[in-house]
Amino acid sequence: MGKQNELGVTPMSEDVSAWYNELVFKAELADRGPAKGTMVIRPYGYRIWELLQEQLDQRFKDTGHENAYFPLFIPQSYLQREADHVEGFAPELAVVTHGGGKELEEPLVVRPTSETVIGEMYSRWIASYRDLPVLINAWNNVVRWELRPRIFLRTTEFLWQEGHTAHADEADAMEETLKMFGVYQEFVRNVAAIPMVAGEKTPGERFAGAVRTYTIEGMMRDGKALQSGTSHYLGTNFAKAFDITFQDRDNEVRHVHTTSWGMSTRMVGAVILAHGDDAGLVLPPRLAPIQAVLVPIGRGDQGDAPRTKAYELADRLRAAGVRVHVDDRDASPGFRFNDWELKGVPLRIELGPRDLEAEQVLVAQRVGEVDDRGRPVKEAVGFDALATFVPERLDAYHDQLLQRAIAFRDEHSGPADDWATFGSLVERGFAAALHCGRTVCEDDVKARTGATPRCIPTDGADERGPCVACGEPSAYGKRVVFAKAY
RNA sequence: CGGGGUGUGGCGCAGCUUGGUUAGCGCACCUGCUUUGGGAGCAGGGGGUCGCCGGUUCGAAUCCGGCCACCCCGACCA
Structure with a gap:
């Protein structure tokens, strides 16, 4: 545990890892579960997940998908039908060997992902080209045994959504893969205010x-990358393993082409690590459980009027669609200010006897201009203007956070044309370099610097040359982004 | 599985080296009074099988042995 400041949290500037761990508990986002690697998501943290879910789910529905649910238990033999898939997941499976007091004839694995069960079901449901495409998404929990858990980022059980679609041909399936890849990119930018580097994984980093x-790879405040969402084109690999076929217009029986795509509760960790600062969480408004907190000031007789007014203003804000909370706890103003800053609430609205007289409130932004004491510059807003002011300000604040994150990412990214530059860049952020594409060389880079290839950015320019690490001719015809990753 | 560390009221820690009053401190909690524009004050109060098992001893949180758990750093990963 690092040196804690007066908030009881190690400053982020000092030790990001300690800061993250302490903040997750202090801000009441989550707690550790009794079994190693498990987490309890507390109401404040779960609300962030719910907001994320609602907005992501809407996008899935808008692109023609329907939700369904598939079982938690999968016969072990199913996992084994796709060679790469078993190999990839075998080390992290939880296996149930007993049920009802008896040893099972065939062990059941607790799903690490659902390609296999879904493949089995799709093979039953699909017979004709008229049945295609199948566009289904599932919200569920999955289990992957973790050697080194970190709350939200890597837990043995986590929540996510997994989309699974089946198509008549490669073109259609690739279109779907890229469409959902695009949905994730748009979502993280417009909802989570995180600019991500988007691209294709190298063969060594591909899904099993x-x-x-x-x-999509986000940059965290320590310059490390966090994989935050993936979209896969699975070809006919699962169709062949599970015999998912259809009869086409020309009477030929063909295998379907499938896709899968997912985003998990890890995204909550991405929000914490991409926006937070020494004072605690910084939540983007579209994911903030509380977008504006009203803090009435004054005690006893002095406090009655501000409190009453605060509730009245809260009603008006709520009517304007703002998620608002009145904090009239019997605690000092300073305590309450710090508390909501720790919890990352975008706007704080102060209302004391002096303001009441002036028919106004003071609005302070969680991240924004500060005075020479480091305190936020507070803006006076008249009572009647508040309900239009707040929603506008929340949108502007979202843009500010996004711009701040873009600037941070750009300051910590750059091209690396020689090994020395590469080494120093991955110490603080992302390095874009030409690479030979050989897995042995990727492993060597990892051993020497700790960095791994995160992706080949989709928007990268055509470029060829010697590999930054070994000098062999570069692959992909583009630069690869390398970084240390969570 | 390697390397490091920690287990003492809800949380954070001290005490252990050199065994010996009733195991202490801060925060949080409860009661009362005063207090409220950047983590309020005073007074009173409740709360502990000192991770577990065994050993040494007149006596163990403290010494010895074993076990367990968790955390951090590496190898696998959304």
Whole structure:
């Protein structure tokens, strides 16, 4: 545990890892479960997940998908049908060997992902080209045994959504893969205010069983990358393993082409690590359980009027669609200010006897201009203007956070044309370099610097040359982004 | 599985080296009074099988042996 400041949290500037761990507990986002690697998501943290879910789910529905649910238990033999898939997941499976007091004839694995059960079901449901495409998404929990858990980032059980679609041909399936890849990119930018580097995974980093894997990689405040969402084109790998076929217009029986795509509770960790600061959480408004907190000031007779007014203003804000909370706890103003800053609430609205007289409130932004004492500059807003002011300000604040994150990412990224530059860049952020694409060389880079290839950015320019690490001719015709990753 | 560390009221820690009053401190909690524009004050109060098992001893939180758990750093990973 690091040196804690007066908030009881190690400053982020001092030790990001300690800061993250302490903040997750202090801000009441989550707690550790009794079994190693498990987490309890507390109401404040779960609300962030719910907001994320609602907005992501809407996008899935808008692109023609329907939700369904598939079982938690999968016969062990199913996992084994796709060679790469078993190999990839075998080390992290939880296996149930007993049920009802008896040893099972065939062990059941607790799903680490659902390609296999879904493949089995799709093979039953699909017979004709008229049945295609199948566009289904599932919200569920999965289990992957973790050697080194970290709350939200890597837990043995986590929540996510997994989309699974089946198509008549490669073109259609690739279109779907890229469409959902695009949905994730748009979502993280417009909802989570995180600019991500989007691109394709190198063969060594591909999903087990995928032909192509696309990823969005966010930059955290310590310059490390966090894989935050993936979209896979699975080709006919699962169709062949599970015999998912259809009869086409020309009477030919063909295998379907499938895709899968997912985003998990890890995204909550991405929000914490991409926006937070020494004072605690910084939540983007579209994911903030509380977007504006009203803090009435004054005690006893002095406090009655501000409190009453605060509730009245809260009603008006709520009517304007703002998630608002009145904090009239019997605690000092300073305590309450710090508390909501720790919890990352975008706007604080102060209302004391002096303001009441002036028919106004003071609005302070969680991240924004500060005075020479480091305190936020507070803006006076008249009572009647508040309900239009707040929603506008929340949108502007979202843009500010996004711009701040873009600037941070750009300051910590750059091209690396020689080994020395590469080494120093991955110490503080992302390095874009030409690479030979050989897995042995990727492993060597990892051993020497700790960095791994995160992706081949989709928007990268055509470029060829010697590999930054070994000098062999570069692969992919583009630069690869390398970084240390969570 | 390697390397490091920690287990003492809800949380954070001290005490252990050199065994010996009733195991202490801060925060949190409860009661009362005063207090409220950047973590309020005073007074009173409740709360502990000192991770577990065994050993040494007149006596163990403290010494010895074993075990367990968790955390951090590496190898696998959304």
